Amino acid sequence: MPALNILFLLVLAGYFLGAVSHLLGVVTGKAGLRRAGWLLTVGGFVCHTLDLAALLVLEGGMAFLSGEFYFSLLAWSLLLICLFLWWRLRLGMLGLLASPLALFLFLSSQAVTAARMPLPKALGGLFFGLHIGALFLAISLLAMACGAGVAYLYLERKIKTKEKLGGFAKALPALSTCDTVNRWAVAAGFPLYTLGLLSGFIWAKLTWNRIFSYDPKEITAICIWMLFAFLFHQRLVLGWQGRKPARMAIWLFGLTLVSMLVINFYMPTHHSFARYIDGASDLPVWPQP
Structure with missing residues (x-):
């Protein structure tokens, strides 16, 4: 769907550009690039959240029955923990770890073919x-x-x-x-x-x-x-x-x-x-x- 495709590209752009900005900020010592990296990463996280929410709205419970959904959710969970630790400890270096790893996991989710299975609703x-x-x-x-x-x-x-x-x-x-x-x-x-x-x-x-x-x-x-x-x-x-x-x-x-x-x-x-x-x-x- 066009909306999901746009969100997918925005997530990729946010995580990729965030990782690059973090790396350049560390190498050059420029705080502005590191701040830009965080903003881009947060932007990618917001789009990622919307992407997961859109899948749940459009596919309902069937979204939980696909392999790619879980890898995408793992990437989202990683960024959630990273943002929480950054908020508590103000560690800019966390972005250098989280952005590339979230990007890798999010891309991995697209390589996993969907597998739909019957699940008892009660469980x-x-x-x-x-x-x-x-x-x-x-x-x-x-x-x-x-x-x-x-x-x-x-x-x-x-x-x-x-x-x-x-x-x-x-x-x-x-x-x-x-x-x-x-x-x-x-x-x-x-x-x-x-x-x-x-x-x-x-x-x-x-x-x-x-x-x-x-x-x-x-x-x-x-x-x-x-x-x-x-x-x-x-x-x-x-x-x-x-x-x-x-x-x-x-x-x-x-x-x-x-x-x-x-x-x-x-x-x-x-x-x-x-x-x-x-x-x-x-x-x-x-x-x-």
Whole structure:
């Protein structure tokens, strides 16, 4: 539809130009370019919100039954978390991470062929609201923790080797600020991931009459949860700071990307986009993170 096509182009333009402006602002040290990057990114986020809302209005509940909708929603969730952290901490460098990643996820959503499946109406709201919503917010928080971890390790190495901080390194926030972002993201992300995982198992029991089926996706999700629980405990209870939580957040987010991009597409799983695209399964299989 013409309106949706226009919104799609506006989202792409906002995220792409926002990422470029952020990068140029960091490289040149010009605050005006960084401010322009934020404005463009926010503009892309607004258009993205309208795009998702338009899909819901035009397609109703069928919008929830398409693989591309979930990747688009993940990109939107990432920007939502990024904008919230920017509002709370005033970290301009978050845009350098969020804009390119949101652009990548939004473009990825267009590469996933729609897969429409019958869904019991009584379960639709519960599944989407708890399972998908909680997991996507948790993954977005992990992305922020990962970005803060990368910045922390990079800046720490520069300081330890007594290299001159210029260009990109000079624009990075203080080590303590990077650590704060990591702590906030882990503290909020783990409960959300737990909620998303539990609601997924409950939905599986109600839909397939089994909680766990030793599916690669389910096994990976449990492994991620266990590592996330360990990081949450070490971070909040034992007071982990610095390199250890930074490195673990990077590994955790990398594992979630493997789960979404490798398992969902290239491994035999109930949650595979590819299986449904090829019509290989008649189960009410759902794409999930």
